[in-house]
Amino acid sequence: MSGMTWKAEIDAGRCMASGMCAGIAPDLFVLDEEHARPRHEEVPEEERVLDAADSCPALAITIRDGTTTVGPRP
Secondary structure (H helix, E strand, C coil): CCCCEEEEEECCCCCCCCCHHHHHCCCCEEECCCCEEECCCEEECCHHHHHHHHHCCCCCEEEEECCEEEECCC
16 A cells, blocks of 8 residues: 555454445445454545444444544544
């Protein structure tokens, strides 16, 4: 991946496989039988990445810029 990136993490213990993240950014998140996962550890610094984290009903997605958490937004 080129350009500025963030790190996406999904807590499999919290994820309830709602599919919201994959619906918002299907090229960045994928849903399997049990939970969602990022297609790549690094994701582009884009609004839709934050939208995916914000819309997770289980708050299972964390987006980080280095050591700073940027998503979900408060």
